[in-house]
Amino acid sequence: MKHPALFTPINLGRSTLKNRIVLPPLTRQRSAQPGDIATELMATYYRQRASAGFMVSEGTQIEPRGQGYAWTPGIYSQAQIDGWRTVTDAVHAEGGVIFAQLWHVGRVSHNALQPGGAAPVAPSAIQAQQAKAFIQTAPGAGELVRPPLPRALEVAEIHTLVEQYAQAARNAIAAGFDGVEIHAANGYLVNQFISAHANQRNDEYGGSLDNRLRFLREIVHAVADAVGADRLGVRFTPLFTGTDQDRVYIGLVEDDPHTTYLEAIKVLEAAGVAYVSITEADWDNAPDLPEDFRRDVRRHFSGRILYAGRYTAERGARLIESGLADLVAFGRPFIANPDLPARIANGWPLNPLDPTTMYGGAAQGLTDYPTYAG
Template sequence: RRGVIFAQLWHVGRVSHTSLQPGGEAPVAPSAIRADNVKVFIETGPGTGTLADPSTPRALSTKEVKELVELYAQAARNALDAGFDGVELHCANGYLVNQFISAHTNQRDDEYGGSLQNRLRFLREITLAVAGVVGKERVGVRFAPLFATTDEDRVYLGLVEEDPHQTYIEAVKILEEVGIAYLSLAEADWENAPELPETFREAVRKTFSGKIIYAGKYTAERGNRVIRAGWGDLIAFGRPFIANPDLPARIANNWPLNPVDPSTM
């Protein structure tokens, strides 16, 4: 049976290092603010490397931001040429699109900074550009909206906004206007992580008419609760599949799951 595969398009922005950049130049970002509380992997020799602090980025010019929009469109063309069925825009986890959205990392004074709508402009433009290439029905977007954390800059999990509800509902409105196929919401997945507020889940469902996917340390029971409540349409599983390649059958038949062995990941 034929499957469906989407390519997830990334740009890490400031979460990088000069040794990973052409000519050893600084990484690029909305503003020249270095990422804290995160490490990047750099090569130290053939087949070996180490974790290092990210380098301080340089701020993109307005012209360069517009060029990046075109590069996203080209990446989407490349994905189709390679045989992918569609693309997902990675707009989460403290990477470039998230850096534009967040007031913590975007201190620009041009059309891409300042007000929330300006900070969302890059998201709007790349979503429209990619939809224009692959068709809106073949586009997904991933967000990681964090509502509470003991760390104000959990880069790998996203950036904590002063008003995450307003920030992300306004972002979802843009996706609804473009008419993309689905929205993927990555939730905090560490131990005792805070749940997304029900008011937020309900607002997302009310705002977005496409498919909604939730991910983040879900069990079948927790996933069923989200589906039954009408908040989402699909639940994504990651780690359990590594130890249970027949995971759908195990869930359907209530069979026990093999534990995940981190040493094999």
């Protein structure tokens, strides 16, 4: 077997994983309309990839205002819960483990996606400069658009959002998910609260780093109380290079990312969550995370540590062998290779990814990638 470190079983909270290979959350924009409901086609997509040791669903909005891209699924209505049950049943029939990613995009939205055509909500009324939302322009067609100026949330609304995260977690468990992941990365709502560049509040949710982490802390504790800390993970994007403060696809660059995200990870440690997922910069020739940061994550967090980026099997195995990671995610390769663990184990070649079919559409580019035929 090639790269045996990737194939050692490991416990994750209440679940036992058959390998260390992760299908990370990957936006595919193929939910049924109206209603943003997971479909049988989506169930097939996840079932095909259930040989992963661990799977996290695509981002799933916790409430209507949380949507930033047309055709992404939700987890706040009964129809959405029922749709996701089709997915989780399919995954469990193949012996897979799957968590739901709980998502709210905050300011990275558009009036066309908001109830009543309202402005998106955010920690502060600061417009995202480089991020794009995606709106439908006709059935099955859409375009990327610049998000408008958001509206700053009132404190009472923040408290309501915390409860909406907890309710979304309950809904996910009712839908059959094995747990949930809080999306606190990539420039979306929780990341916006953490960031000094997106959060310029002067109340208890802004100013100091401790205050900027308050929203995260309250969500983590509310979700842990709702479904159990051992069924909870959190995703961050701690970026250590770059000058663009608003690149939603890679997150918000902080002045001191090392301190910012170690303090965030201490929040998770105090709550006893099952894992932290750390998404690295994924542009061409992006630098690796600093080794001292990886070591500090391991030192301060006793749960499982998952890294995602442009990992090869060899590089992922080395990171696990070093003791600095427990799990490694493979995004684009898993889209194009539903049998990715078998291909890695046997050294089989990989299917190429068709980038034109990643977002929206039907079966093409979702469920029609072949398994290895020899």
